[in-house]
Amino acid sequence: MPAVTAADLILPPPDEGSADAAARVAAARALQERRYAEAGQPAGTTNASCPATLIEEAARPDAEGMALIRDAADAMRLSARGFHRVLRVARTLADLDGEARVRRLHLAEALSYRSRSDRRPAAA
Template identity: 40%
Template sequence: MLIGCFHTSKIQDAFDTCKSDVALVGGGTYPQPGEISLSHNGVLFLDELPEFKRTVLEVMRQPLEDRTITISRAKFTVDYPASTMLISSMNPCPCGYYNHPEKDCLCAPGMVQKYLSKISGPLLDRIDIHIEVVPVTFDKISNTQLSEKSEVIRARVEKARQIQEERFKDEEGMHCNAQMSSKLLRKYCQPDEAGNALLKTAMEKVGLSARAYDRILKVSRTIADLAGSENIESDHLAEAIQYRSLDRDGWGG
């Protein structure tokens, strides 16, 4: 499963509607906003991400980066807002069993790589979190032990949001860690020596890009906020690195 966290209006599954880049990002002879602008300050959910045309997915790169869409015509340009939280899902391969702990993948050689390559590296770099969700066992499904209540989780998230509001109170138009520029990253996301060593190892081993490096710092800052920590600790960085499954070896055959 792939999750991209880049806020909550109800948007229908965009799989059937976003057949073209115009439907997704907007445009046309008489420019109209697309799904990504209609979900501004909300959530845009794209199911079965690799089933979208690659050209459709690639036009999302600029809106995800700039949080705005510019559509140019001969005599005018139109700017549409695009500050949306993108959430998407996908199978690990066409048959769905690649990396399955118990079942064998039935895909032909090279098919997994071809399937996953529909999601380009530059697009993945703009997605903060990638999570592989393994099958749930019967023991976990039948477990009657109560988990943490939603009210408790919500209170923790609201507290973290308040921390971020206070942090960026002097920054116009900025409200959360995801909006931080490179300058603010250097100001608010400085790991300690152990954290820098951990990041260096991850960069060298996995081959992370500079954009992925920035995403890890933003996510680790949010993890630290959720934990009520003023500083980014090594365990916060380690958790953020683990949230980039598709950057690691073992994906794509």
């Protein structure tokens, strides 16, 4: 399993203005609401508010992403809640990119947002 590289974490500067970014966010939110409505969830459900079992299905990563999240969950000692938080952020990043599948890049970025205070302490 290759380590997360700086290239995975460094994104090029956005070429979009505020209006374009707002449109991309609105499109991602509409996509999420549609996805979860089709799964029988209440209107307005997004990645942030869907049940954990549903985010596991919606954010199922590609093979490289699966290896990364598995290794990161062990290395960072992610709780179930922390694991699902990473999946929610990664699914949102994929939605913003217009990607149907969560990829390694999305998971790497989501993992990079976790602060030290979010991580469980290592056993002594």
